[in-house]
Amino acid sequence: MTAPARRPGRRPGPSSSRDDILAAARVLFGERGYDKASIRAIAREAGVDPALVHHFFGSKEELFASAMEFPVDPAVFLGQVMAGPRSQIGERLARTFLRIWSDPRLRPQFVGIFRSAATTEQGAALLREFVTRAILARVAEALGLPPLNLAAAASQMLGVVMLKYIVQVEPMASATEDELVALLAPTLQRYLEG
Incomplete structure (x- = not known):
């Protein structure tokens, strides 16, 4: 039966x-x-x-x-980035951001947000709202930086994840976290020092 x-x-x-x-x-x-x-x-x-x-x-x-609600709490993410000397904030930002993106449990949701942001106004609004209010505004206040500096840092990181995780352009796609942090940290540091 x-x-x-x-x-x-x-x-x-x-x-x-x-x-x-x-x-x-x-x-x-x-x-x-x-x-x-x-x-x-x-x-x-x-x-x-x-x-x-x-x-x-x-x-x-x-x-x-x-x-598409963001899978990480911005307060936790920012706490990890802000903890420590300001002279190393670029490295902490790059490392924390890449570590979150490399988590296979979180990546599908992030990829969905990015793809939807590129193709629909709903997705773009969701990403814009999160990046500006939940991250950039808080960091600008904490560091006393102009918003343009933070937007430049964010664009650097978003470009890297777009090439590494979404479009998967080589050699970016197979680069290690340490290789990318070594490349990104000095530029991010310059943006975040004001």
Whole structure:
């Protein structure tokens, strides 16, 4: 006797459906970008009915905003960067940023954010909001630096992760963390010293 086929929709017992939908959305937004990741595909990846996606998130835009919430707390990230002498802040910034990006649990979400920022206004707004308010404004206040200096440092780091993790241009893609830190730290230090 075969077990009855499992139907999509609400699963019996404690539900992890919302988390499963978010995980599937992160993967598909990362792989396909906002426009090409459909609610149906996300539901299929999560093993649920598309109606359940709408039940939890309402719309694709709301699902995107929930799924693309940044996977690291800016306070923790900034705490690691700001701890220590100012003369080494460029190195700490490069090392912390690269270490976060190299984490295989976090990378799909970051890649999804970057790809969506390049292709949709929703993604661009999400990334812009996070970078300006959660990171640049806090560092500018803590270090007493002009925002342009911090934006230059951020553009340096974002360019590196774009080439290393998203476009995967060699030799950047296979460069070690130490190699990249050695190249980036002096430039970042110059920006962050004002």
